[in-house]
Amino acid sequence: MLTSMLCLLVWSGYNSTIFYSMDPLFPKNFVNFVHGVRAFFPILAGVIAVGQLAQRRSLPKWLAFSPLTLLLLYAGIGLASSIFVSPEPIGSAYWAIQYISVIVVVIAVASCSEPEAHLARFISVNWGCCAAICLGLLAGIPLLGGGTTTHTVGSPLGVMAYGRVKDVMGVAAPRNTGFGRFAGILVLVGLAKLLHDRKDKKTVFIWTPLTLAAGAALLLSQARTSWVSVVVAAAVLLVRAPTRWRVPMIMLALLALPLVWLTGFGHAFILYLTRGRGFDPTLTGRTATWANGWQALQQSPWVGLGFWADRYFLNGQNMQNTFLDALIQSGFLGAIPFVIAIVWVWIGILRFYSTKPAGETSSLPGELLGVMTFFTVYSITEITCSFYSVGWMAMAPLFAHVQLRAYQDARKRQSTRLSLAPVRGPAVCVARRIGPTPGGDLASR
Secondary structure, rough: OHHHHHHHHHHHOOOOOOHHHHHOOOOOOOOHHHHHHOOOHHHHHHHHHHHHHHHHHHOOOHHOOOOHHHHHHHHHHHHHHHHHHHHHHHHHHHHHHHHHHHHHHHHHHHHHHHHHHHHHHHHHHHHHHHHHHHHHHHHHHHHHHHHHHHEEEOOOOOOOOOOOOOOOEEEEOOOOHHHHHHHHHHHHHHHHHHHOOOOOOOHHHHHHHHHHHHHHHHHHOOOHHHHHHHHHHHHHHHHHOOOOHHHHHHHHHHHHHHHHOOOHHHHHHHHHHOOOOOOOOOOHHHHHHHHHHHOOOOOOOOOOOOOHHHHOOOOOOOOOOHHHHHHHHHHHHHHHHHHHHHHHHHHHHHHHHHHHOOOOOOOOOOOHHHHHHHHHHHHHOOOOOOOHHHHHHHHHHHHHHHHHHHHHHHHHHHHHHHHHHOOOOHHHHHHHOOOOOOOOOOOOO
C-alpha cells in the first residue's frame, strides 16, 4: 500500500507548478488551491522515501551504483546550476527537486525486502494512472464540447482532439501530442500483455477494451511522434513475441506491405502524419530551437543553465529533444552520466533479450521492451526522462527493474559457475593421507 501511495503522490503533481502558490492572490478559489497544493505532492513522496531509506541505512549492492544513481548525479548538478545560474532559482530548483523525488521514491521502493514485487506494483499503478488520464481525456471530448476538436487534414475522422484547447479546470489543457503519448503507452502495454499474458482471462478482459479505446484516442490525437514511436515499438514487440504469434504476424505484415502501397493506404497514412503539409526537414522548427539552445548553453557549458532552462533562456520555447534538454539543464558534466545511464539500461535490456528465447520474459515485464522503445524514439523530438514528466515517471521504475534483473542474472550465472567448478584440493589431500605407505599397501591398511 505504501508503494501504491508513493506512486500516486508522484503522479499527483502532474500538470501543476509551484507558480500557483507563488501568486500573491493564491488561493483564488478552491480549484486553484487544489492545484497549488498538489504541486508539492511529489516532493512529499520524496521526503517519505528519504525517511524509509534512512531507516534502512544502506542501499542494496545492485542499487548503490546503477543508472538511477547516475541520474541522481545528473539531477544534482542541474539543481546546483538551478540555484546559482538560473535567472529563476526558485522555479528552476523546484523542477529539479521534483525530478530528484521520482528517483528517490523508486530507489526506496526498490530497496524493500521484495524489490521485484514492489517494482511490479509501482509499474502497474503507473499504467493505471496513464489509463485514467487517457480515458478521462477521451471522455472529455464530448463532455467539454466542440472546443476540444478542430478540423484537420488527412485524418479519416476529419478532426483532431485537443489541438487548440487552452484551459481545463484551472490548468493548462493537454495538447494533442500529450493525448497521443498516453494513448501510445496504453496501446503498447495492452499489446504486450495480450501477447504474453493471453491465458489470463482477467488480463484479456481488462486490456482488450483498454487497448481498443487507446487506439481510438491515438487516431484522434493525430500525434506524429507518438504514431512513429508506436509503430517502431509494436514491431519490436512482435519480433520478440511468442512463436505462435510472431511467425504468423510477421508473415501477415510482409504480405500486407505491397497492399499498403497498392491500395493507397500508405499514402493516406503519410498524409495523416504530415496533415497534408508535406515532410518538414526542420521537424516543424525543432532544429531552429536546438540551435538556439546550443547558443544559450555557451553561457554555462559545464554545469548548464538549470532545470527548465529552455523556457527561461529561449523565450518560453520547449527544447523538444531529451538529450539536448539534459545538456542545457546540467551542462556537459551532467549530460555525461545522463547518457551513460540510458546506454547502461539499454545494454541490460539487449543482453537480457539476447540470452532468452523469443517470447520468454521470465519476471521481466512483457511491456518493458515496448514502452522503453517507444520513449527512446519519442525522445528524439520530445522530452522524456530528462525532466519531471510522464515519460520520466513511467521510465524510472523500468530502469530499476532492468538493473535488478541484470543483478539477479549475474548472481545466478556466478552460482552456476561455482557449482560446476571441479573440487580438486580436498580430494588430493585425502588421497595423500590414506594412500600407500612404506610397509603396506592401501588394502592392508
